[in-house]
Amino acid sequence: MRSFLTAILVAFTALTAAAQDKSAARNVSFAGDIRPVFEKSCWNCHAGSNQLGGLNLATREDALKGGAHGTVLMPGDAAKSRLYKLVAGEEKLRMPLGGQLTATEIESIRLWIDQGAAWDSGPVSQSKATSQGPVTEPPLSPHARDYWAFQLPVRPPVPQSSEKNPIDAFIRSRLDAMGIKPAPQADKVTLLRRAYLDLIGMPPTPAEASEFLNDSSPDAWEKLIDRLLASPHYGERWGRYWLDVARYADSNGFEHDFDRPNAWRYRDYVIRSFNEDKPWSDFLREQIAGDELPHVTYDSIIATGFLRSYAKVGFREKDNPEFRYEYLDDMIATIGRGVLGLTVQCARCHDHKFDPIRQEDYYRLQASLWGAVEVDTPLVPKQQAEAWTRENAAVDARVAALKGQLKALEKPYRDRILPAKYAKFPQNIQEAIATPEAKRTPGQALLAGQVIRTVSVSEAEIDRIISPADKQERKRILDLIAAEEKQRPAPIPQAMAMTDGDYRFTPDGPGDEPAPGKGKKQEQVEGSYLHTGDGPYVPPPSYFKIRGDVNSKGHLTQPGFIKVITYGNPATVLTPPTPDTSGRRLALAEWLVSRDNPLTARVIVNRIWHHHFGRGIVATLDNFGKNGEAPVNQQLLEWLAVEFMDRGWSVKQMHRLIMTSETYKMASEFPDAATLASNMAKDPENRFDWRRRVERLDAEAIRDSILAVSGSLNPEIGGRPVFPVLPPEVLKQVSTGIWSQKEEGPEVWRRSVYIYRKRTLPFPFLDAFDLPNQNLSCGARNITTVPTQALTLMNDSFVQRQSEIFGKRLVTEAPGDKGKQIRLAYRIALSREPSAREFELAQDFLATRTLADFTSVIFNLNEFLYTR
């Protein structure tokens, strides 16, 4: 989309010809030469409310005071003034952070200081530093809100009807008006399977089936729904849909595809939240600002993993400020699509083409998220975490000292070995190295530098020439190091979380490496990644990007929201409970879940509707904008959205409400051909829900149902991801990251939501059945029917193995009688008895074939693979 490389390239052109214009000792004026530089490059962080590093450059008096790290301005002596040294790059960290002054500007500052640092114009005005808004942001067009989704939902009156459930009143009054006759209620077995597959993603066991089928009480259906909603498997099914939206995965993606060892805690958090029926508003609050809530819990910390679930290149953001914009874009896109049903990310480079979302809106949201940085937060009491850090640091220090000794011991040997290693390089390199440093040509200097910096001596090489005495000494030190390592405290659980901080001081993390083109990592610099010390945290400044180009810095941005859907005057910053965060994400979360937000409730009730009926009231789940599909029954959507909020944002209550409707209980078959033809003529796609859709199970439900039916499902809830066996030819496609596969067996026969989600290698069995791309937020999955799915179900060794296990289960549970085994297979897999014809066919088949052949056929039946 935009070039990272150009970003890197243009940043460097400035200083190459730093003209040493000392001859013309021109007079520099503060007003003419310095103030514009301060205004552009210094005062955003060092004046007004932002005084990073305790440094205020607003007036000469303030500047002379210096900052937390001492004096910065020595009038008359630029060479000793840190202000000069920092902008000239003579001292780290080069200022301004993330950019640099032109050679002329740097020279002006040098001259200005040397000439006494006169300050002949007024200080920075307060407004300049704190609220540098866009030059002109035109007011919202009076027609911007002339679109249903941008207006607040209002509970519509329920149409007059004999229906008890308002959903039916809305649906049926519409069908009546169109002259469409709804399908009759489905039979009990169909309803039973529909409820199980919908809510927990697996068919009922024969015992569970009997419980419902033999229950003739009037509320048997309601009791069934309650049982299923209380099942811990419910969260595994419905949490998975949200994990699609959250683009959750267990690895980073890209070249290294590093493992994310704690990502699964977020997956479990989502499952847990669904099982607890956590109010949707709280669920969102925790995911956007779980670290800023009045009551921070382990779960609310883990929840912020939502923001962090973007695919990530394995470079530190400090070395790659360009990538940071991509990650922020991913967060904005995910919140936009996932929570608001808006394609906000389209406004990154220009105003949105279809919806009244301005580029300013995008950068306001970006500013709201700007402080967020990645952090691994210990999930133990603070004291314990501190003790853990302390003990680890102590071990680190002792190991470092020992390694120092080791290095000194080994140095003479390394010095002896290196020349021999250099000798293996081509002639030109050897010559370059042999030439004394001062005499090397520029090309030789480059060559020598490349090799000297990168050639190392291995332990094995030292071993070959080390003296016995030194060898013994070395072993002694190594033993001590090993002993120290054993002193390390046991690892503590950690959440893969986000909180506010300063990305410019990102510390080294595992797997970090220098960014392309940067050669080596930036060195650790003073500055604090997470907020420490006195006073409130101040987020680093963020800027509007002209045409979305990360190098075209516009005005300073302030946190805020999308104007067209912002009602009233909600706070864009809230006071967080601790001074360690900005309260910007907290304000964003509150705006999202406010009753004055027109979209959040509509979007989630529509998702729930989609997953029950196979089609949303708005078919484009992630786009309620003008380019999305219009709602087929807007009144119903409005009513559901308001009802949802009135019922405390309870997702489970929406399931109950929907599933107890006659609309939900309709059959997919239509008994009367003439009416069917008439309905088809009026609404061929069944958009108005006059019958149940026949829907193929999604990927996870197919695999889970096979495991449940064969009897080999390991129903354990949560925990670290599992790695089922992959054929070598599949594993060969990728070489980075992890896939630590286990033998096929109960350990990996877990529900599919627990299979390791590797960004560079979607799990093939699930992939065949339209597992969504795990790198982009996805609401509605594709459903395709292609031959490779048939090949997978007929031939995959997993299915074959489970067919055999199912066959053995039949023998165990109905020994010796093929007829009983056939009937049992139908009861277990399809919750019904076989028809006479089916029974006959099965018997004929089993005359020459095995039970595993038969059960393999069962797993391929459309009746098994579809809800109806």
Place this chain on the structure above:
Amino acid sequence: MQYFRSRRDFLFQSCGGISGLALAWLLDQDRLLAGTCDSNSAISGPLAPRKPHFKPRATRVISLFMSGGVSHVDTFDPKPSLAKYAGTPLTGKGDIIVRQGNPGPLMPSPFRFSKYGQSGLDVSEIFPNIGSKADEIALLRSVYGQSNDHVQAHYELSTGMIRMGYPSLGSWVTYGLGSENQNLPGFVVIYDAHGGPFGGPVNWSAGFMPAAYQGTVFRASDVPIVDLKPPASVTPEEQRSRLDLLMKLNEMDAAKYPGNTELAARISSYELAYRMQACAPEAVDISSESQAVKKLYGLDDAKTEPFGRQCLMARRLVERGVRFVQLYHGGLGIQNVDTWDAHENVEDNHRRHGYEVDRPIAGLLTDLKQSGLLDSTLVIWHCEFGRMPISQRGLGRDHNPGAMSMWMAGAGIEGGQVIGSSDEFGYKAQEQPIPVHDVHATILYLLGMDHTKLTYRFNGRDMRLTDVYGNLIPQIARAGERKTA
């Protein structure tokens, strides 16, 4: 919409080019019908053939992806200045951006270049056979990419985006045109025997499109696709009887849902799958090829045999109507050794890999030309980025997305031409810089598609392979007259 209504409808069609005998082991005699091949008239669904926007110059593509990054200055873009200024720093180009360590001085090519063909194209000594095809190929010397990271650069060439999650070129083509042979996947990937390329299956992912459009990996064995055949414990007879029972039961079930196209499509997919079991192995079974053909592809030499086999498989696949065949040379065994990623020693690396692909690629072009397939087949040769004109530790070269060489052949493209140039050192594209989006736009054009009109609606937005960019490369596009289909 039409769907196959019965098994018998299906069996009237057998796979392209398959002999009756090859099917006999699969099918009962009474079902075996001498089929006309590759008829798609009654097919619907995601892979049904679709009309292009205008008359295409080619109907299929073979893409030869040299994974790891081929040094353009050592293959197709000679730079005398490198010898002239050898050992001096590269200056006047701003900061030199390398992937690893620090920049070295300029390094001349270790290879000799010669002029080939009537066009007098300069090609390095590592590609004598490809050089002999100089008059067939249009060479692009000014393609540039956005990233000097292998994986992101792979994704850019594969999908147009350096971010993960977007559909690959092969997916777009298959989505746009469908497949000519329903008995084989429309988009086939054959990767190097050492392993997959940088970035793995994301390179042939369908992104946000249905999985039907993603690349299917083929191997050079009698079970070319994972799960093509049942486990060894299941005999073909057992499988056939399973399928028979399944079909009976599914048809009884479908009868309850008259007019339900989805259930009918699922039933039909089993027959398609069943035929694919016979057609796919046949498609890549090269045993029936003559010794002369095998030799042409270099199968007589252990070093050229692996990629020669890939190229020969590619020809057999496009011959049978596969829309897009993606070959990779260079796979992730040992990165600097098994791919073109010549950080250590460009001479060793490129001499070895050049040898491995030179005869197979030239053989492919010869074979396609002889059989007339080259007229309707686009062959693209490319990598993910070029390499640096400066040395890395004396003998190697680092990544350089600023300029790379790429060529196209077939599809009525005017051969022997050189398009664009890189600067005197090969550090950056100079004349007519060509971004990857332009390459993609031009490939779609050759296939009869307007890249601004080939859209897939995702999340309410009409997504394109070329995003909001892309211009045709005029020298490639001009060769054929554009006629409305």
